Amino acid sequence: MEEQTVTAASVITFCGLLEDGAAALYEELARRFPAYGEQATAFAKECRKSKLLVLRTYQETITDAIEAGYAFGGLRLGDPLFGVALDEGMSAAEALGQASALEAAAAAFYVDIADRSQALLATIPGAFRRAGRTHAQRLQRLESLPR
């Protein structure tokens, strides 16, 4: 299979899909398990904010002079991070477990792309780190929730 090249544009699109996927998961979690509704709705809002942060940073700092097309050499963008619809009949504990897995993977992904984008303008890796931190903190909060 042909190797897919990963450009800044494709990374940003991927981040958007990731955050949308995470937000959708929390919205579904809130709908199905009202006990966690308030918390999950707040998490969904955070995801949308992270999407905006990353997109805005990219659009505000990209110039025709940065190595946007070549900054992410070797990175592979799969799709498992946002294929996270909750299965029918899942318990609340299982749903929270799925959310935790997503958060852990997302936090690691952002750390990776922040490291890879050091050559770009500083605000780009900065935004990735900030988004990654949000995922990591959410993971902690998820794990502290009563099951």
Add this chain to the structure above:
Amino acid sequence: MAILDEPIKGVATLQNYIDGSWEDSEGPLRDVVNPATLKTIARVPISTKSELRRAVEAAQAAYPDWRRTPPLARVRCLFRLKELLEQNFEELSRIQTMEHGKTIDESRGETRRGIEMVEVATGIPSLMMGQTLEDVSSGIDEYLIRQPLGVFGIIGPYNFPFMVPLWFAPFAVATGNTIVLKPSSEDPLSQIHIAELAEEAGIPAGVWNVVNGGREVVDGMLSDPDIKGICFVGSTPVGRDVIYKRCGETGKRVISQCGAKNFALVMPDADIPKTIATCMTSFFGNAGQRCLANSNLVVVGQGMSADEHEAFYQQIAEAFVASASKISMGYGLDESIQMGPLRDVEKKRRVMSYIEQAEREGGQLLLDGRTPKLMGDYPTDAFLGPTVFGKVSPDMAIAREEVFGPVAALMKATDMNEAIEMIHANPFGNAASIFTSNGKWARDFQYRVECGNIGVNIGLVAPMAFFPFSGMKDSFFGTLHGQGQEVIRFFTESKVVIQRWF
């Protein structure tokens, strides 16, 4: 990867924007073709001289009121324009990809650079201030006022259809002048969209006019006595022999930014992986259609034996070719693409002729891009892959002339003196770069090289909006450059007042 949604649907016939109205032209129509798909995406009129004249009259009529409009009120229009450009950021970027062929990352970068020009121009209330000195003699004060001049003509190139006219237009308007802008007839769509936004931003009728067209419009601008100055970006033969010469004859101010042949030196202490990564953007970004693109990579053997120098050259050549051969090509609206097509088939033919000539002249073809492999099913007519020649000598055509395509020439120089002599033997002087960890070498390079834009570990020396876009020798004709303080001086006359009250 999925193709982003195309913002241009159907095939519209473009109009001119004159005196705040959108008007059909009487001139013949020319197709605007997306070079990646070869589909016609618009029809652009080749306007007549009389249509240009009406635009100049409208600009001339709008000038007195616009000049009297306080700078703060003028820049409020630009603040609104900036906001509208932000709101339309993605659509404007995709239009550029469709009309020109560049990748979506490149288009977004171009959009950002263009918006930055508007942002800097909004600082006009401070940037346009004059100077005052009290008591230059007993009881006498002297001050300098910067005043606008009237109507300016702006002639845009095809390689940066969105950004380059914005090197001038927002500064001209902010300083109180009015403009008549002719976009490249090859890719005029983004300028048409900007004019729509300028109208929406409330820039008064007649201040910002757009006339589509070709040579007749350019000729009309050059001969029109009401046009006080011309801003041009394009090839050296046109910029020097037509624009600069005619402006001299008719007493117009002129900024004529022209062709280039940019050298990049790799010194023995350069960070090779970072240098090569930077070179990919510099040599092959925008498919090499940039006046700031590096095209000659000179491997310098400063302090090395002949064998060491050859080994260093081989190391660089292998790394360069390995990276270049991985560049993905296709339609720029596919986000995984790193390089799009040339602007049109004719331009590809021209670049191909340079490749053939280099082969005849004995160049060592290390990477041949003539049979490009595309991501996606697109006609290859305008696509040309990265092409790399090794052991190129300075007298070969690909080392001397502006190829304006994705063709790299790898060369050797025994030391920095020889490399600088190569640069100086070339008639162009737009940009030059050095890759090194040695501050003294970098400083010597910056000090000695006769080029307008110097990069130290930077491959693409694109000055920011608040600095002038410099250029020397056959790369620039005029006195003051585009962007920054220089362009504000270009668009204003310095009036000196010496005042005494009895």
